[in-house]
Amino acid sequence: MVTTQRIKEFCQTVRLKSTQVFIVAGTCLLTLLVTLVCIGLMTRYEVENEVANVADVDYWKDKVASTQKIWYDKGIEELNEALRSPSAPNYPRNVRIFLVQGIDGADLAAYRFPARDLSQGNTNFAWDYFPHLARLKNSCSQQIPCQVGSVPRALWSGIPLDRVPRFQPDCRESINETDTPLSVLRQAQLVGLRTGFVTTQRITGSTGAALGNTNSNYECDERMPLGYSKSGCQDIARQLISGETGRSLNVIIGGGRQMLNSLVPKTNSDPVDELLCDSSDGRNLLKEWRNHKLEESKISPIKFEFLQRTDELESLNASNFDFLFGVMANGDLSGNAKAPSLKLMVERSLQVLKKRGQGYLLIVEQFIKSDMDKRMQLQILNETLVNLQPDRDTLTLVLMTNAIYPKPILDVSEETETIIHLADTFNEAEFQIQQRLHQMPSESLLFAQGPKSSIFHGVQKESFLAHAISHVLSRSKTNP
Ligand SMILES: *[C@@H]1O[C@H](CO)[C@@H](O)[C@H](O)[C@H]1NC(C)=O
Ligand SMILES: *[C@@H]1O[C@H](CO)[C@@H](O)[C@H](O)[C@H]1NC(C)=O
Numbered sequence: 159m160v161t162t163q164r165i166k167e168f169c170q171t172v173r174l175k176s177t178q179v180f181i182v183a184g185t186c187l188l189t190l191l192v193t194l195v196c197i198g199l200m201t202r203y204e205v206e207n208e209v210a211n212v213a214d215v216d217y218w219k220d221k222v223a224s225t226q227k228i229w230y231d232k233g234i235e236e237l238n239e240a241l242r243s244p245s246a247p248n249y250p251r252n253v254r255i256f257l258v259q260g261i262d263g264a265d266l267a268a269y270r271f272p273a274r275d276l277s278q279g280n281t282n283f284a285w286d287y288f289p290h291l292a293r294l295k296n297s298c299s300q301q302i303p304c305q306v307g308s309v310p311r312a313l314w315s316g317i318p319l320d321r322v323p324r325f326q327p328d329c330r331e332s333i334n335e336t337d338t339p340l341s342v343l344r345q346a347q348l349v350g351l352r353t354g355f356v357t358t359q360r361i362t363g364s365t366g367a368a369l370g371n372t373n374s375n376y377e378c379d380e381r382m383p384l385g386y387s388k389s390g391c392q393d394i395a396r397q398l399i400s401g402e403t404g405r406s407l408n409v410i411i412g413g414g415r416q417m418l419n420s421l422v423p424k425t426n427s428d429p430v431d432e433l434l435c436d437s438s439d440g441r442n443l444l445k446e447w448r449n450h451k452l453e454e455s456k457i458s459p460i461k462f463e464f465l466q467r468t469d470e471l472e473s474l475n476a477s478n479f480d481f482l483f484g485v486m487a488n489g490d491l492s493g494n495a496k497a498p499s500l501k502l503m504v505e506r507s508l509q510v511l512k513k514r515g516q517g518y519l520l521i522v523e524q525f526i527k528s529d530m531d532k533r534m535q536l537q538i539l540n541e542t543l544v545n546l547q548p549d550r551d552t553l554t555l556v557l558m559t560n561a562i563y564p565k566p567i568l569d570v571s572e573e574t575e576t577i578i579h580l581a582d583t584f585n586e587a588e589f590q591i592q593q594r595l596h597q598m599p600s601e602s603l604l605f606a607q608g609p610k611s612s613i614f615h616g617v618q619k620e621s622f623l624a625h626a627i628s629h630v631l632s633r634s635k636t637n638p
């Protein structure tokens with residue numbers, strides 16, 4: 159009996175042990191399996207992302223002469239880049255758009271050469287390496303006469319040029335607010351993205367006016383008729399600073415002090431621009447911005463900074479701030495010899511905009527007037543883009559255009575400048591001038607890099623840009 163008992167106990171122990179052994183062995187096997195699967199996936203991932211070498215990329219090798227073959231093999235490098243460009247399913251979290259006004263395809267081709275010395279061959283600009291490219295049609299070339307002041311509104315609201323609502327002469331009759339078209343910038347704000355607008359022009363220029371959803375023919379009070387303001391109308395500068403869009407902007411940097419304040423310091427390096435609107439109603443919208451932010455910070459803790467000098471911008475630890483407002487010149491930045499570089503402004507803006515768990519939309523306008531050195535301006539942009547840190551979550555767009563006529567007010571507009579210039583050259587009547595504008599070959603070039611850059615392809619309408627941004631950012635994850 160004792161023996162049977164012992165055997166039983168022994169058996170039980172052994173069975174227990176065999177169970178343990180089984181568990182251990184099972185675990186080992188499972189680990190091995192998981193490891194194998196992982197290695198498999200990794201290898202596949204690496205193979206997919208590896209740059210194929212010359213041998214992998216087939217072409218009709220035996221149908222080319224040996225003198226040709228050198229060039230075909232060299233060309234394979236570029237071909238590889240094209241083959242490699244991923245059509246990844248992911249969407250960008252952030253979008254940054256560089257709008258370059260005053261440049262067309264011919265300029266780009268010419269200035270790719272480092273100097274006039276053609277022997278050095280040509281080099282690429284940073285955007286020449288972007289994998290995708292679209293052309294945007296200039297809607298002004300579809301219409302006579304062209305409502306040039308509305309072009310930026312068409313571009314940033316995604317509405318065809320001829321459907322952009324006209325400004326009302328009496329603001330009490332202004333269109334139903336819920337029906338007012340919103341710029342993509344405002345749309346981004348409404349879904350909780352951080353937003354920024356940087357310009358080398360004044361912030362109240364036509365791009366700022368359109369992005370800020372302002373609704374006026376007047377950039378500041380100077381030429382506004384008395385009856386106009388009595389009927390409750392406001393100029394662009396005031397609407398921009400007190401409007402919802404302007405107030406929600408995390409970053410605004412540009413020129414335009416003379417539109418925002420009636421009393422501005424005038425120096426040799428930063429004179430008041432006589433050709434632009436100059437406020438005279440005693441306003442201090444800079445102070446109003448500050449006061450509003452102070453009020454806001456009593457309700458929720460926000461950090462904001464307002465600055466007017468390059469050295470202040472340079473030394474700012476911008477990542478600590480929620481809001482940054484920089485007014486760096488009386489008129490356009492080109493009028494201030496001490497204005498900050500595009501690179502610095504973009505760098506600081508991104509520091510403010512990049513916050514964990516929140517996407518952003520940054521729109522940067524580089525305004526190149528006809529009398530500026532285009533080559534130098536393009537190099538400034540090249541440097542700014544080269545300086546950007548590569549970012550897997552960010553779609554970068556560079557829009558080169560000659561088609562957006564810069565100022566909303568006809569009496570002081572760049573458009574008039576063009577017309578006057580054309581009239582000087584051709585001695586034409588208004589109708590012929592409009593006709594010439596109509597015929598201006600001015601399709602804009604849109605370079606794209608980053609997640610979903612592949613949707614920018616072919617020849618599109620101007621309004622495509624706003625639709626595309628709205629689509630790609632609709633997937634941007636934000637934390638409430
Ligand atoms: C753009 O910048 C890069 C990097 O500094 C430079 O190699 C390239 O030559 C520049 N392109 C042009 C056209 O100046
Ligand atoms: C504005 O338009 C919306 C929708 O079209 C309408 O529901 C609303 O009643 C209108 N408001 C006014 C004040 O007309």
Ligand SMILES: *[C@@H]1O[C@H](CO)[C@@H](O)[C@H](O)[C@H]1NC(C)=O
Binds near residue numbers: 475477478
């Ligand atoms: C900027 O501020 C952050 C957060 O307060 C800090 O971690 C960082 O070191 C600062 N950078 C500089 C250059 O002072």
